[in-house]
Amino acid sequence: MTSPGLEALSLGDSAITIRFGTEKSPALLARIQAAAATIARAKLEGVEDIVPAYLAVTVFYDTLNRNYADLAAQLLKVCESVDEKAADPAGAREHVIPTRYDGIDLESVAAATGLSTEEVITRHTARTYRVDLLGFVPGFAYMSELDESLALPRLSQPRPRVAAGSVAIAAHQTAVYPLDTPGGWHIIGTTEVVMFDPIRSEPALLRAGDTVRFERVK
Amino acid sequence: MIAIERAPPYLTVQDDGRRRSRAAGVPRAGAMDSFALGAANAVVGNSLSAAVLEWGLGGGSIRFEEECFFALAGAAPSATLAGAPVAPLTTIQARSGDELVINQLDSGWFLYIAFRGGLDVPVVLHSRSTYLPGKFGGFEGRLLRNGDSLRLREPLGPAPSPGFHVPANLIPAYAAGVVHVTPGPQGSLFNEHAWRSVLDNGFRISNASDRTGYRLEGTALTMTGAALASEAGCPGAIQVPGDGKLIALMADAPTVGGYPKIAVISEPDLPILAQRQPGQTVRFELITIEQSQRAARRRASELNTIRHLAESSLRRA
Secondary structure: OEEOOEEEEEOHHHEEEEEOOOOOOHHHHHHHHHHHHHHHHHOOOOEEEEEEOOOEEEEEEOOOOOOHHHHHHHHHHHHHOOOHHHOOOOOOOEEEEEEEOOOOOHHHHHHHHOOOHHHHHHHHHHOOEEEEEEOOOOOOEEEEOOOHHHOOOOOOOOEEEEOOOEEEEEOOEEEEOOOOEEEOOEEEEEOOOOOEOOOOOOOEOOOOOOEEEEEEOO | OEEEEEOOOEEEEEOOOOOOOHHHOOOOOOOOOHHHHHHHHHHOOOOOOOOEEEEEOOOEEEEEOOOEEEEEEEEEEEEEEOOEEOOOOEOEEEOOOOEEEEEEEEEEEEEEEEEOOOEEOOOEOOEOOOEHHHOEOOOOOOOOOOOOEEEEOOOOOOOOOOOOEOOHHHOOOOOOOEEEEEEOOOHHHOOHHHHHHHHHOEEEEOOOOOOOEEEEEOOOOOOOOOOOOOEEOOOOEEEOOOOOOOEEEOOOOOOEEOOOEEEEEOHHHHHHHHOOOOOOEEEEEEOOHHHHHHHHHHHHHHHHHHHHHHHHHHHHO
16 A cells, blocks of 8 residues: 555554655654654554654554554555654653763774774764664664764674663664663663663653763763 | 462463553563463453463473462463363362472473463553563563462452363364465565465474574575665564574564564464474465454454353353
């Protein structure tokens, strides 16, 4: 099912993926995040969960009470009316994450990028990052717009355990590990901020669309 | 109270999972075999999604510290209650002090034990299910161990009648190993040859399978599709990574991923895959999304039928 520029695809019998384009861009991401907010506000019958991503938003629904084709048509209609300017500006928050730059990979990142460790820290704290999406594990936020000079491929061998609170970089993104998990990103620092707490009223600190700065603490 | 006397290597509390927190990266979790969850609950008069024990990888025992109705479902166990054999999908009454011994699982991966009232553990993000990688939900976010005690919730309706058994025609065809799929969001990126590889051959469940995903061994796809920008997946999605070896996402799978999803398993057939053990095979058959939705509704109505039969057998008793 399609409408101009949009395509609805089934993801099994209880989810619909609405694809907005084929090329990643900040504008497309903003439009998709705006669409997710608009779908949530529309309170469509049977909609249970909404997951925005880079090229598509996925809507999970109650398959016992909604037909795929009807809901897909309804979602396409809602999404057509959305442009990135429709994003609710009050919805996006700004966060500052105090960080000790003591990560085990800080030296190797400096060596690989040809920068001093001080310069790596300066460039990491200089940027304001945008949360693209959450995934991998609960509360793990992929943040983009990392300084070009810090872009490194992931570790060839992921570590079996990365501690919660590790501040890390890989490719053009940065992130904070919310839980102790395996991980293949370069760890440059540590924060005390709790990124995910399942019993908090909003368990994940960050939402897609939020902006984040890292602030150096000793 | 239910006391865990000898825990098997894998034992958690599960219900039907978290369905409202995916945008925060929280996986669904919940029972791997949704039919067994629903059926075991139905025969003890619980809501279909009440919290149960999900038991795997070996034998063990529990002790009832109060009188209680319970039922087994899912993997076929050899089990005894106070020394007498216990049949699955049957309403059984335990007396206080009785020991339920699971000697072994004869077939299948996950055994479910539902107790009347349901297990009383805290609700975390709308669910009582355990998500082990995140160490939350269920019983303290962890595997149950020897010496743990679980409380039961207050039962809602009248007590079920012991001996009720689920009619065979309402039990899914686990043994056939046939699993229906619908085309995935990237299904159209794959050519006919790739689709034939998926549909014409059986796949063996790899040893490297767990609640996050089942690796499927068999004909690797020669066409893999380019890596995608990450987007949402779901339990049952069949991913095609760069090596062309299929992975079926299961209950604890991450909420987003970057591999193309050629197909998605019809939800009512996911229990059939979930109960296949490493080394056993599955075969996929393509259906439409409309057929898959009808099958999901049929399953829901069958589980409700089981509940009503269990209740009316009570009225006859």
